[in-house]
Amino acid sequence: MTTVVTVAALTLQEASRRRVLRSLAVLTAVLLALSAWGFSEIDSDYGGLTSGEARMAGSTVLNLVMFGFSLIAALGTAFLAGPTLSGEVESGIALAMMTRPVRRAEVLVGKWLGLVGFGAGFVTVAGVAEFLIVHLTVGYWPPHPVTGLMLLAAQTAALMTLSLLFSTVISPMASGIMAVGLFGATWIAGVVGSVGEALDNPSVALVGTVSRMLLPTDGLWRGAMNSFQDPALLAQIGSGIEESPFLSMNPLTGAYLLWAAVWTALVLGLAALSFQRRDL
Amino acid sequence: MTDSPAVWASHLRKRYKKRVAVDGVSFTVGRGEVLGLLGPNGAGKTSVIKMMLGLVRPDAGEVMLLGRPNTDPRSRERVGYLPELFRYQPWLSADEVLALHVRLAGVKISGSDRRESLGLVGLADRAKDRVGGFSKGMQQRLGLAVALVARPELVVLDEPTSALDPLGRADVRDLLLSLKERDVAVLLNSHLIGEVERVCDRVVILDRGRVAAAGTLPELLGRRELRLVLTNVTAEAAALLEPFAREGDHYTVTLPDDVPALIADLVKLGVRVHAVEPARVSLEERLLDILRTQPEEL
Ligand SMILES: Nc1ncnc2c1ncn2[C@@H]1O[C@H](COP(=O)(O)OP(=O)(O)OP(=O)(O)O)[C@@H](O)[C@H]1O
Ligand SMILES: [Mg+2]
Numbered sequence: 001m002t003t004v005v006t007v008a009a010l011t012l013q014e015a016s017r018r019r020v021l022r023s024l025a026v027l028t029a030v031l032l033a034l035s036a037w038g039f040s041e042i043d044s045d046y047g048g049l050t051s052g053e054a055r056m057a058g059s060t061v062l063n064l065v066m067f068g069f070s071l072i073a074a075l076g077t078a079f080l081a082g083p084t085l086s087g088e089v090e091s092g093i094a095l096a097m098m099t100r101p102v103r104r105a106e107v108l109v110g111k112w113l114g115l116v117g118f119g120a121g122f123v124t125v126a127g128v129a130e131f132l133i134v135h136l137t138v139g140y141w142p143p144h145p146v147t148g149l150m151l152l153a154a155q156t157a158a159l160m161t162l163s164l165l166f167s168t169v170i171s172p173m174a175s176g177i178m179a180v181g182l183f184g185a186t187w188i189a190g191v192v193g194s195v196g197e198a199l200d201n202p203s204v205a206l207v208g209t210v211s212r213m214l215l216p217t218d219g220l221w222r223g224a225m226n227s228f229q230d231p232a233l234l235a236q237i238g239s240g241i242e243e244s245p246f247l248s249m250n251p252l253t254g255a256y257l258l259w260a261a262v263w264t265a266l267v268l269g270l271a272a273l274s275f276q277r278r279d280l
Numbered sequence: 281m282t283d284s285p286a287v288w289a290s291h292l293r294k295r296y297k298k299r300v301a302v303d304g305v306s307f308t309v310g311r312g313e314v315l316g317l318l319g320p321n322g323a324g325k326t327s328v329i330k331m332m333l334g335l336v337r338p339d340a341g342e343v344m345l346l347g348r349p350n351t352d353p354r355s356r357e358r359v360g361y362l363p364e365l366f367r368y369q370p371w372l373s374a375d376e377v378l379a380l381h382v383r384l385a386g387v388k389i390s391g392s393d394r395r396e397s398l399g400l401v402g403l404a405d406r407a408k409d410r411v412g413g414f415s416k417g418m419q420q421r422l423g424l425a426v427a428l429v430a431r432p433e434l435v436v437l438d439e440p441t442s443a444l445d446p447l448g449r450a451d452v453r454d455l456l457l458s459l460k461e462r463d464v465a466v467l468l469n470s471h472l473i474g475e476v477e478r479v480c481d482r483v484v485i486l487d488r489g490r491v492a493a494a495g496t497l498p499e500l501l502g503r504r505e506l507r508l509v510l511t512n513v514t515a516e517a518a519a520l521l522e523p524f525a526r527e528g529d530h531y532t533v534t535l536p537d538d539v540p541a542l543i544a545d546l547v548k549l550g551v552r553v554h555a556v557e558p559a560r561v562s563l564e565e566r567l568l569d570i571l572r573t574q575p576e577e578l
Contacts, residue, residue: 017371092365100384
């Protein structure tokens with residue numbers, strides 16, 4: 001247990017001292033500034049959020065920005081998770097550490113914990129900053145901010161776990177690229193699925209459902225979006241027709257959340273197994 | 281527990297793809313013993329060490345470290361290791377690296393003891409500097425401190441002086457001797473034979489994944505010799521020296537039981553004796569000898 005905590009702390013220390021953090025901070029600041037500008041434009045065009053259209057615009061732009069954050073978090077953690085394990089094996093840093101009286105699974109779980117903490121911390125800080133911007137510019141406050149942020153953090157954790165699994169078998173760069181590629185692919189599959197739903201084409205809709213099962217990042221993202229949206233707005237639009245990449249009609253089911261947790265645990269277990277068997 | 285050897289390795293075997301790297305290597309390192317692991321490049325020394333420490337899975341064979349099977353992480357509680365490829369978290373300072381290893385080892389070592397370990401390898405004034413800015417030799421020195429910081433009972437050093445300056449090499453030799461004094465077992469892999477000869481109690485020579493020779497230094501270097509510088513050597517005197525090796529005026533013979541008698545006989549035959557000195561086959565000569573005769577044995 002002390003090993004897990006020690007390695008988690010080390011991973012957080014690494015994240016805070018490497019350049020990743022600075023790049024993340026810069027990207028986040030840029031996105032926050034852009035969104036602040038965007039929202040103030042919306043506000044001046046519509047003169048406060050009174051009409052349904054303005055609410056629609058505000059909600060969509062908020063989700064767009066949050067998607068940007070989730071992308072930054074995904075990229076950041078994926079490119080942090082990859083190097084942190086396979087990079088250490090390649091460079092030889094792992095040699096001295098792994099000959100201490102520690103189990104490899106403990107080291108892996110410690111890294112995972114540290115990275116999840118980092119991802120969650122980033123999502124929280126950036127998300128809350130964005131909520132404040134939206135609140136100050138157009139006076140909108142999302143209905144379930146905490147649930148939404150937790151789902152975003154879960155999405156980051158899921159992707160990071162996958163990246164960690166890849167990094168036990170392939171090179172650091174490749175594992176980051178693979179994870180981000182898959183993340184993008186499921187997002188697109190999710191969009192394709194919504195189009196299928198809108199057109200009442202069950203076989204096309206199935207694409208989204210299946211991909212959401214295989215990699216739960218898109219499903220979790222949809223759940224997060226749902227909790228950032230104004231429920232009145234959703235009721236106004238009605239169900240089904242207007243499902244877009246940045247609007248989500250239905251909150252997540254408990255079964256899906258359970259699946260996402262099981263999925264993450266499974267992938268982490270696989271990563272531990274694969275790391276255990278690896279020659280260093 | 282303490283009467284179990286520091287290392288007990290039995291029939292280790294490892295194959296990478298089609299290449300057999302280690303082929304049935306067995307050896308032991310006693311408590312407090314310094315064992316030298318020698319052999320040419322690619323002989324499998326590093327592979328043996330990595331299997332021993334659980335970094336690489338052996339295809340066959342077993343290892344016990346300090347009385348515990350090496351599949352049990354606790355077997356490494358009292359083990360210090362300096363890898364051949366030594367790299368430490370570049371974003372940490374030297375002192376933080378040591379603190380990390382102390383925490384992972386689960387021992388209580390005070391900050392001043394850590395500072396002392398750094399002082400031992402000549403890094404006392406760089407304790408607060410980031411490892412990323414260290415030179416190669418400084419990183420190897422840090423690696424030595426890491427291997428020694430958690431009060432080990434077994435220290436495994438894979439080419440500990442490969443990046444060190446001559447002063448550093450002398451420091452390592454002193455370090456090894458002080459470990460020996462404190463009854464710490466050491467497994468030393470080095471290409472610097474003089475270093476090995478100076479500090480090791482026993483030597484294992486690996487060649488192409490097998491143990492080519494093993495034994496204490498006197499066992500391996502058993503043949504003792506006498507070197508003479510002679511002029512006016514008559515045929516009769518030469519017969520007295522037989523069998524001998526000659527290089528100009530320098531004659532080498534196996535050490536006779538009675539050296540003064542031999543010299544007296546030579547002088548009686550009119551031979552002029554300029555120098556007489558006892559000699560020993562150096563470990564280097566012996567190693568080259570063993571490795572060169574290996575192909576015929578296979
Ligand atoms: N990770 C690996 N993948 C494939 N082959 C390997 C690997 N590690 C070692 N080998 C092979 O195993 C053999 C032994 O290598 P090893 O590193 O143990 O040699 P060594 O005795 O330490 O040599 P050196 O004196 O050069 O350090 C070599 O033939 C090498 O090519
Ligand atoms: Mg080697």
